[in-house]
Amino acid sequence: MKSVLFVAYQSPAGSIWINETFRSAFGMYGEELEPVVLFMGEAVLAVRANCKPEQLGCLPLSITFKYIARYKTKVVAVNEDLERFAIAEDGIEPSWNVTRISESELPDFMHAFDKVVFF
Amino acid sequence: MNITIQVNVPPYTNEDMDTAMHLADACLKKGHKVSIFLFADSVLAANKQVKPMRIDRNIPVKIQELASKGVAMNICGLCAEYRGLTQGTNVDGSVFSGVPEMASLVFTSDRYVSLMP
Amino acid sequence: MTLIVVKKSPENGISNRLLKVALPSDTILLVQDGVLFAMDKDLESKVTQGVKLVALKEDFLARGFSEADSSIPLVDYNGWVELLEQNDKVIS
Numbered sequence: 170m171k172s173v174l175f176v177a178y179q180s181p182a183g184s185i186w187i188n189e190t191f192r193s194a195f196g197m198y199g200e201e202l203e204p205v206v207l208f209m210g211e212a213v214l215a216v217r218a219n220c221k222p223e224q225l226g227c228l229p230l231s232i233t234f235k236y237i238a239r240y241k242t243k244v245v246a247v248n249e250d251l252e253r254f255a256i257a258e259d260g261i262e263p264s265w266n267v268t269r270i271s272e273s274e275l276p277d278f279m280h281a282f283d284k285v286v287f288f
Numbered sequence: 289m290n291i292t293i294q295v296n297v298p299p300y301t302n303e304d305m306d307t308a309m310h311l312a313d314a315c316l317k318k319g320h321k322v323s324i325f326l327f328a329d330s331v332l333a334a335n336k337q338v339k340p341m342r343i344d345r346n347i348p349v350k351i352q353e354l355a356s357k358g359v360a361m362n363i364c365g366l367c368a369e370y371r372g373l374t375q376g377t378n379v380d381g382s383v384f385s386g387v388p389e390m391a392s393l394v395f396t397s398d399r400y401v402s403l404m405p
Numbered sequence: 406m407t408l409i410v411v412k413k414s415p416e417n418g419i420s421n422r423l424l425k426v427a428l429p430s431d432t433i434l435l436v437q438d439g440v441l442f443a444m445d446k447d448l449e450s451k452v453t454q455g456v457k458l459v460a461l462k463e464d465f466l467a468r469g470f471s472e473a474d475s476s477i478p479l480v481d482y483n484g485w486v487e488l489l490e491q492n493d494k495v496i497s
Contacts, residue, residue, distance in 0.1 A: 173394055178419050179405070186405060189328055196387030200395040210419055276426050276453075280407060284394055285496040287404035287419075288296065291489060303437050303464075307412075310463070314482035315489075399489045402497050403412060404419075 173197060174282040176207045181215035181230055182222045190288045191233040191242070198240055205243045205282070207270075213250040218262040234264040245270050245278075289398040291315050292323045294390075296405040299333035299347045300340070304403040309350055311401070312359050323360040323393055324351075326382075328405070331368040334361065334378045348379040355381025362389055407431045408488050410497035414438035415445070426496060429455030432488055434480075440465040443475040461485065 177190040187208075194204040214220050215230055223229040237244065244265045249272045261267060270278060279285050293312055299305040308324055315322045326334060336348045355361045365384035368374070375384055394400055409427050411434070413420045420439060427433050433456060435442050442448055443460040452458065462472070462479035472479055480488070489495070 171395060185328065193327075193387060193390060197391045197394065199388050200391040202391060202395055209422065272422075272425075275422075276428050279426055279496055280428060280494070283494070284397075284400045285494075286294070286394075286400065286402040287497060288402075289490065304412075307436060307464075310482050311485055314486045318483070318486050318490075320486070399408075399495050400497075401410065401489070401495055404497065 170201050170203055171283040172203050172205070172281070173284040173286065174205050174207055174279060176209060176285065176287045177212040177215075178208075178210040178287065180211040181220055183225060183227060185228065186288045187212060187215045187230055188228050188233065191236070193286075193288070194242055195236045195240060205245060207278075208244070208246040208267075209250055209275075210247075211254075213246045213256060214254055216244075216246055216251070216261045216265050216267050217256055218260055220262075231264070237264065237266065243268065247272055247275070290321045290323070290396055291399045292325060292393045292397040292401070294325045294327055294400070294402040295330035295333070296328050296403060298329040300338075300344075305330065305333045305347055306345070307403060309347075309354060312354055313357075316354075316357055316359065321360075322358070323362060323397070324354070325362045325364070325385075325390055325393055326367075327364045327390070328367050329371070331363050331371060331373055334363050334368075334382045335373050336379045337377055352379045352381050355379070362393070364390070406492045407494040407496055408492035409433045410495065411435050411439040411442070412437040412497075415442050421451075423496070424452050427452055427456040429453055432457040432459060432492060434485060434488055435460040435477075436464050436485075437461075438464075438468075440468065440470075443477050443479075444470075446476045448476055459484070459488070
């Protein structure tokens with residue numbers, strides 16, 4: 170089993186990268202690969218329960234939820250970014266089942282994967 | 289070594305496709321096996337109907353040249369159809385694939401370089 | 406031994422955060438607008454000690470600089486391939 174980290178760092182509203190990151194991640198299960206998705210920077214906005222790109226006419230983030238549940242894909246968000254954008258624990262959409270990580274843990278965290286791909 | 293280069297952004301707006309092609313060429317010259325994976329808007333680079341100005345580079349032609357030198361040119365088929373690029377409008381030597389092939393490249397590549405969007 | 410490729414400008418927040426991801430014995434390769442970091446005479450103090458910094462020559466020169474303007478070594482595309490050979494992982 171090899172591990173791959175997909176990192177999304179751009180805003181979920183008006184950019185496609187959160188959806189594309191997850192589409193890629195779900196595709197990894199066809200191989201002996203264990204994907205993890207990391208949100209950093211503006212991408213953490215995605216975890217807000219009220220974050221709805223469909224209000225702009227864009228693709229909803231919620232289409233990823235049933236696959237996250239099916240594959241139990243691990244989703245990680247950087248604590249400092251959640252704080253920067255004032256995202257409180259009770260404002261987070263539970264379907265992401267998000268784990269927090271602090272910025273200082275990122276170097277060791279990223280180096281633990283066989284592949285790291287930014288989107 | 290097996291080296292894969294993933295491109296994500298449109299060709300004539302960004303430097304990424306050029307970066308990918310130069311790197312692929314340098315990898316080939318050193319005897320490596322190279323794949324390029326075109327994802328999201330970067331699939332437009334494989335449209336053989338593009339008409340750039342004559343002083344500009346013709347990216348699809350360059351892709352075709354790389355493919356003829358042995359670079360495996362993979363296009364995300366779903367991304368392509370999303371953007372109106374159908375089988376047959378892509379340059380010779382490029383193949384419609386998808387996320388399963390991406391998974392296979394992630395699994396088998398010794399080095400995976402993604403040009404982040 | 407990991408190769409970290411930084412392609413966005415120093416003005417983009419993600420670039421500075423990628424610099425901080427590097428551990429000793431890693432190499433950071435600056436490409437595209439990432440090469441603008443090479444103007445910074447203080448760049449080495451912004452990464453962990455023991456991290457190697459290099460910039461892609463083609464991208465640096467194409468932005469109007471000369472080799473002497475770079476505070477870190479420049480490599481060409483061949484050098485990029487050598488970095489891929491020497492490092493067993495890539496973060497990009």
